[in-house]
Amino acid sequence: xxVFAARRLAAAVLTAxxxxxxxxxxxxxxPNVDPxxxxxxxxxxxxQTRALATEKYGLDDPLPVQYVRLMxxxxxxxVDCFYGCANLREAFLQALPVTVSxxxxxxxxxxxxxxxxxxxxxxxxxxxxxxxxxxxxxxxYSLPSIVLAALLWAFVxxxxxxxxxxxxxxxxxxxxxxxxxxxxxxxxxxxxFAGAYVLVVRASLLSAVNEDWVRTAxxxxxxxxxxxxxxxxxxxxxPPVNIWGLxxxxxxxxxxxxxxxxFGVPGVGSLTADTIGTFDLPxxxxxxxxxxxxxVLASALVDIVVAWLDPRVRRPxxxx
Amino acid sequence: MRRLRRDRAALVFSAMLAVIALxxxxxxxxxxxxxxxxxADNHLTDTTVVDGKRVNVVGLDSIPLGPxxxxxxxxxxxxxxxxEMVRLLYGAxxxxxxxxxxxxxxxxxxxPLALAAGYRRGRTDTVISRLFDVLWSFPxxxxxxxxxxxxxLQGVDIGPVSVGSGSRLIxxxxxxxxxxxxxxxxxxxxxxxxxEQAFVEAARASGMSTRAVxxxxxxxxxxxxxxxxxxxxxxNAVSLEVALSFLGxxxxxxxPSLGTLIEDGLTKTDNSxxxxxxxxxxxxxxxxxxxGVAEGLxxxxxxxxxxxxxxxxxx
Numbered sequence: 296x297x298v299f300a301a302r303r304l305a306a307a308v309l310t311a312x313x314x315x316x317x318x319x320x321x322x323x324x325x326p327n328v329d330p331x332x333x334x335x336x337x338x339x340x341x342x343q344t345r346a347l348a349t350e351k352y353g354l355d356d357p358l359p360v361q362y363v364r365l366m367x368x369x370x371x372x373x374v375d376c377f378y379g380c381a382n383l384r385e386a387f388l389q390a391l392p393v394t395v396s397x398x399x400x401x402x403x404x405x406x407x408x409x410x411x412x413x414x415x416x417x418x419x420x421x422x423x424x425x426x427x428x429x430x431x432x433x434x435x436y437s438l439p440s441i442v443l444a445a446l447l448w449a450f451v452x453x454x455x456x457x458x459x460x461x462x463x464x465x466x467x468x469x470x471x472x473x474x475x476x477x478x479x480x481x482x483x484x485x486x487x488f489a490g491a492y493v494l495v496v497r498a499s500l501l502s503a504v505n506e507d508w509v510r511t512a513x514x515x516x517x518x519x520x521x522x523x524x525x526x527x528x529x530x531x532x533x534p535p536v537n538i539w540g541l542x543x544x545x546x547x548x549x550x551x552x553x554x555x556x557x558f559g560v561p562g563v564g565s566l567t568a569d570t571i572g573t574f575d576l577p578x579x580x581x582x583x584x585x586x587x588x589x590x591v592l593a594s595a596l597v598d599i600v601v602a603w604l605d606p607r608v609r610r611p612x613x614x615x
Numbered sequence: 616m617r618r619l620r621r622d623r624a625a626l627v628f629s630a631m632l633a634v635i636a637l638x639x640x641x642x643x644x645x646x647x648x649x650x651x652x653x654x655a656d657n658h659l660t661d662t663t664v665v666d667g668k669r670v671n672v673v674g675l676d677s678i679p680l681g682p683x684x685x686x687x688x689x690x691x692x693x694x695x696x697x698x699e700m701v702r703l704l705y706g707a708x709x710x711x712x713x714x715x716x717x718x719x720x721x722x723x724x725x726x727p728l729a730l731a732a733g734y735r736r737g738r739t740d741t742v743i744s745r746l747f748d749v750l751w752s753f754p755x756x757x758x759x760x761x762x763x764x765x766x767x768l769q770g771v772d773i774g775p776v777s778v779g780s781g782s783r784l785i786x787x788x789x790x791x792x793x794x795x796x797x798x799x800x801x802x803x804x805x806x807x808x809x810x811e812q813a814f815v816e817a818a819r820a821s822g823m824s825t826r827a828v829x830x831x832x833x834x835x836x837x838x839x840x841x842x843x844x845x846x847x848x849x850x851n852a853v854s855l856e857v858a859l860s861f862l863g864x865x866x867x868x869x870x871p872s873l874g875t876l877i878e879d880g881l882t883k884t885d886n887s888x889x890x891x892x893x894x895x896x897x898x899x900x901x902x903x904x905x906x907g908v909a910e911g912l913x914x915x916x917x918x919x920x921x922x923x924x925x926x927x928x929x930x
Contacts, residue, residue, distance in 0.1 A: 310748065310749055310752050313745075313749040314749060314752070314753065317749070318761070433906070433910070434903070436906070437899070437902050437903040437906045437907075438899060438902075439854050439857065439898055439899065439902050441854070441857060441858055441861060441874075441877065441898075442877070442895040442898055442899055445877050445880075445881050445891060445895060446891070446892075446895055448881070449880075449881055449882075449884040449888075449891050450884060450888075453882075453884065453885075454884050454885060454888075544752075544754075545754040545755075546754075547754070548753065548754030548756060548757030548758075549754040549755070549756045549757070550756075552756055552757070552760070552858070552862060553756075553858055553861055553862060556861075556862065557881065567757075567760070568862050568863075571760055571764055571862055571863055571864055572863055576764065576765060579760075579761065579764050580761065580765075583757060583760075583761045586754075586757055587752075587753060587757070590752065590753065590754060590757075591752055594752065
């Protein structure tokens, strides 16, 4: 187990490193983005100010030197912005718990709802509750979460004022206020995923229902409820867990961006979205690297948890 | 194909898809012949006739017309007095075109890479697969935002290719690139399995070149997968375009896209809820239809789920 965790974390570090190189390439070598031009005063700059900027920021240094310096700056949070900005690392770390609340809440909602409804489907497989839930899940799955977020915010929060239309309260200060601020974002982000999960979990459970050990359990005289709880659920949940892991880690750079923007939740997503609005490339790259670190770390953690739950994963996989 | 025809749900969704496609294609016709305006024309001070009465397009309190259900301003006007129906048709057209272009680009890049990785294996496979792993570990939206901001800053000039900063080609390129691993990963797995089969070995033994084996032996077996993947990927590409445009990193206003329309209508529900409802419902319908078609194709071509193409969600 420890070996697996170590190997998985090493892979995460490698991926993060590759991501940083990708970001560096984007940062300094995209055609037509000349840092000297922007750092030297943009449109108002002259050749002289540009030469000064080249000197000051070492833009003539070899690329590996520039890479190391950029990464140092990004990790310190002191990026040379084209227009100027505050310390990004502080801002990011302050916003991170907000996004973690949003993502974990949405994940719990979608997984809980998905598994619960899928279990109802399996218990009544082929009959009307199954068909009803499956159809509803397919419809909800087709609801783009950006549309759901926009509609919930515009009507429920802003127009009718049922829930606050912006802001955030930390969990430790006021748990009730925390939930009140996040309930709509949770629904907006989690509901479409719940629809997808119902379908995935149902399919996976149904394929487990006809396994030999399930038949044996039934033959022993176990109640159907107990059979599903003890035997179907345990094996049937393994494939969906991998999907949840991917979705969970991607959420930090996925729906967090627009859901937080729409609901005015001050997390890393709206921080990033605000920065995009300024068209200031260096802080955007820095924030993207922070987000990528969170994503890579989250997916490593999920994989380790999965391996802890399912011993088969721990063994090195045969090449597929 | 026969199985598809017997599937009533799939038929309904295919018909819906045809209607949507026709409507989007007819956008210029609708604009010039029915609504007599364009997607960009402002009508701030104009008047129009509704139910025989002459009314301001944008009222004196600067609140625009709601849906009139008539040929002009069928779905109302926006705060610049532009015809919302025309903007919707053009916007949806842009979103779907960008999505389709991106899917095409993903196929163009993903298929050769998957063939090379799966068929040659060895070092080629390692390099390509690792590259995909890195791309895969980035959320699509984040990668899209990053690429698109970098490219749109001043436009792109690579040799003879010159793309302005507001061009549609940038979101197409960005989204297409982001989804390459989503195509190449399942394809590579299939190629790996196919190359061990007897008919591939026979072709190789008969002296066929690698390229010929890929084209005439492997590709026909992959076409089913591609057909199932295309609409799934299109849904994701359109959703990504909407999210990018919404965040200001895709299509730039005033050019309409479903994303910019939703962004525009978001804060105006107090007086003009139609500006948010219209693009939202349109996007919902497009996604529902494409999902329905995708599911129908999957049921017809991959009834046992053997291809392992579940739900791809790549936002």
